[in-house]
Amino acid sequence: MARHLIQGRAVAMPVRIRHATVCTAAYLVRADAARAVIAYSGMDVAEVLPGRTVCSLAFVDYVDGDLDAYHEFGVTFMVRPPEAGPAARKGPVKSLAGLRRSGAGVFVHWLPVDQGFTLEAGRTIWGFPKELATIDLRLSSPYKRCVVRKDDRLVIDMLVKPGVPVTAAGATFSLDAYSHLDGVTRRIPWTVSPRGIRVRPGGALVRLGNHPVARELSELGLPKRAVMTAGFARVAMSFEEAKET
Template structure:
């Protein structure tokens, strides 16, 4: 079993999260603009419609896990697996079954957190682009809200309205996550077992600040209507050992 020493603590792999609350909003954005944003990584965007890809915004309250309790915000893009060759002449991905067969994954572009231990663990173990920020989560009301500030500047204020319940009792989803840090791109095996899922079309309100990440999101076309929002009241996750690509 792989192990990592982080701030004098032994962290065994896989790292497990026993309970977390997750809220996400997915947006269709221009694929060429998204490619420009993540060009540093060497990854390629996956088009789900001609010239369009998915940009996901997520905020997470980690309640119980191996990396302690903390808050997190993420900006991620849907990407094609490395080494998948030229874009298929059949064109973009057309449905969920084809998406799963394609091996399409999630590239984590920005991942602020509010605690130092998870910051060092995330960067050291997986190469996640974690950095410290002020993250204000408001999850006790019917509307779920996250306000992120970095260097005393507003980055984003995201409001998510929960939708209708979706049954996924006992389901575990395997995901391919990708990161890039210090010139190295990595693949991270990631599983999630969500409970208390609610989904709806639209359902998000975004206010952007004047931080460089906010300007990136603005160049992608935000604020705009979300394709879909989802909330998960309780989620268990595990993160495996990263592999350099």
């Protein structure tokens, strides 16, 4: 079993998250604008409609896992695998299962966290672009809210409205996450088992601040109506060893 030494502590692979609460919003954005944002990675976005790709915003409360408890916010893009041929034009991918069937993966562009151990683990083990930020999660009401500040500047204030319950008993999805750090692109096999799922069209309110990441999101056309939002009351995950692509 592979192990990584992080701050004097051995972290065994795969890393397991036993309980996390997740809220996410997916947006259709211009593919050319998204390509400009992730050009540093050498990866290409997946076009779910001609000239359009998916940018997702997510906030997560990690309650119990191998990297301890922490809060996280993520900006991700749907991407084509590095070995893929010419992009196929398909209809919108509406679920994790549909994402996997499409052959697309998730590129993690920005991933602030609020604890130092997961910061070092994420960067060292998988090359995730984790950085420290202040992440205020308000999850006690049906309306879930996340406020992210970095360097004393507001990045984003995001509210997710409650959706309609969806039954997915026993569902487990496997997909590939991609990262790029210090000139290296990595593929990370990722397994997700969600429970307590609520989904709705639209459903997100976003206010952007004056941080550079906020300006990037503005250049993608945000704030705008989300294609869909989803809330997951309890999610289990596992992250395998990263492989350079």
